[in-house]
Amino acid sequence: MTPETVLTVFQQALELMVVLILIVLLPALVVGLMVAMFQAATQINEMTLSFIPKILVTLAVLIMAGPMMLNMLIDYTRRLIESIPLLIG
Secondary structure, three states: OOHHHHHHHHHHHHHHHHHHHHHHHHHHHHHHHHHHHHHHHHOOOOHHHHHHHHHHHHHHHHHHHHHHHHHHHHHHHHHHHHOHHHHHO
16 A cells, blocks of 8 residues: 555545534534624624524435435445455555
């Protein structure tokens, strides 16, 4: 196993991890920004006002995108396991 193959496998794992994280975090970021703008406009400084919508959106995204995210993980794992003989040499 050469260092190039190790770096390639590690790079693919990091790319998958970033995509999976962004799927969950970007909607929460957008909702947080909208709530912050609402709070700034109305001068309401309630912590739960920003926390609860982000949690609800994150749960909704996980429910809707969960199967797709799981399929991405399964596909990556399957490709990695199938490529073990090629990686070993």
